[in-house]
Amino acid sequence: MSEMIGSLITVSRKDPKFQDYLLGRFSKTERALPIRSLNVNTEAEQITFRVVPMTKIEKPNALIRWAQILKLHNFYLVALPIFAVLMKNWVDETLFDVPTALASVFACLFLMAAVNLRNDFLDYSSGLDRVHPNSGSQAIQKGWITASKVKTLSSIFLLLGILFGLPALYFDHQVIYLVGGLAVLGIAGLTSYKMGLKYRRWSEITAFLLLGPLLTTGIQMSTGSGLDFESIMIGLVTGWYAVFYLHLKNFEQLMVNHQADFKNTITWLGFEKGKKLLLAWWVIFLALFGIYHYYFSAMIWNAIIFTTSLCALGLFYFQLRQLTSPVGSGMKTMIEIIRKLSLSLLGLWVLEFFWYLWILK
């Protein structure tokens, strides 16, 4: 038994070895897997690690491992708005500068990877991912990669993102305003970052802009066709959805966040009002989705989206009403259904773009 578990070591924040164990720099042949974190986010923080030889760490194949480390499952948050803007321009035949647009797409994907990794690193080192058993990629906690390597990788992806973003900057000087906006948000985020982007209230605005209007207008400009209302509208829909996703995640973790004194809008509102916020956010998301379709979609898609949205609203309301406890199994079921529901709606949107392509070509 003890061989399987490895040796245990407890270190406190004041201990000079704390950072070495936390970041995985203490040994080249062993990994320290955090198993209990106490008083996180305070001076009295104490972590008990299980020290395991690297050869004994169970890992899935490299593909699955890297997909999890990079959190590929949430790349759709950046991929969808990019896809929508590019498809719109393809259908409208306004894709004037394909190489620059492609470079911008890669820049966005690299930046998303950088943000995911940095977020994972900060959430892990702040303690957030250590108190949430299912939060983040869990790659560091499982010993697949050290925290310090995650940080380094994040910097590499950031650099790649900047490099790939340079062509857009060179060909369209207006992009500098977007980059400036991004930089301000980034610097503000990193300097006041304690609990990870998603755990500070202002971060909801950041997520909204970065995965919404800033992203879509940036991609739109990189296509060489200039700014338009439709790309802003796409950004409003995707940005609003990104924040909804954030609220949903925070709602799922309401109790643990509250106990660990991690602040966000949901912990501020509490369970019942949090449910109301989710409902309101969902209604506005559906409204934005509807407005976009009213202005830019074919009649048939207007009808499909309207009907689906009504069903989605009813189902969402029913699920929220059913939920009575923040810790029971009902929470997991509800979150699962709502995630599927929202992904189905977004999936319909993707289908709609392919439909235009098929009809028009």
Next chain:
Amino acid sequence: MDQAVLDIKGQNLKSMAPQNSDLITQSCMDLKIYDSKDFPAYLPKLNTLYDDLFSGGKGFRAKLIHLFSTHLNVPAKSEQLLGQTIEFIHNASLLHDDLVDRSHLRRGKTAAWLRFTPEYAVLAGDYLLARVMVNLSSFGNIKLVQYTAQVISDLLEGEWLQDSLVGDMGLELSQLDRVHNLKTASLFKWCFRSPFILLERYEPQLHTTLEEMGTLLGQLFQRSDDLLDFNVRNNEGKAILGDLKSGYLNSFGAFATKELSLQQKMNLRKIKTLEEFYDAIGGVQEFGKKVEEFDELNRFLIQLYQHHLKTLSHYLKDDEKSLLGKLEPLTEILYWRRNPS
């Protein structure tokens, strides 16, 4: 009834750890946890209720306090205060708990809410908590008052949460752990930390370690108690399947049924006998396998507890280190319910 109903000489320990009654009661002094003189004579019903409530309890938490007090040289009067405090809080929680769960029996007798009406049970529980605050604030250690208030608050939060989980057959062990951490472990944590707070020893690292040890012990105690409900190591002959019959999936129940479909889990509500439960999870052999896996999981908690014992030794003075030897076998008693070798 003007004499002590419960002393902690250990007469009742047999039911907890057969042949081990002296383990945490060696050189034990008489400690009156409950004396009807402590309560107003003009409230006869309240006194009758308390006489009934305090008789028959094991007073394990007070014994834990005694263990710490003996090795840390806590003055007898202060020890009395701590022992009384923890037993008052615990018994107040039982009064409320029985009412919330609509349990008819407590310690083999009619539960207070049935015998005296629900209103009296609530008032009697509240009064005990109020007495705790009166006694502690008279003592004058504000940190002890503050920490005790926090523990009571945690306990009640746990009660609220647990009530919201009744009928939820899809529960996971980690979700139950959160409730048990508030409800059961908070009192164990208090037993570990309060003697040090009373002695004005506030080192943060010491308290973090004590808190963790209390959490682990509370978790192990709860899980072992939950196993009793499935007649595992049920030396005391406690009534079985009580939790499941009242629609509450306990920690072992959640662990043993984690692979069942939601529909199968919903069907657990209809179970009336242990045999039906065996069938529901795939037979008696599968049940045995689940118990072994559950024990294996808890061995890890025991290992963690032992690890923290070593950490605790760094914070104890030389003449206090004998405490470690007394704390070590607690997992044997509380989880395995056996006499430590």
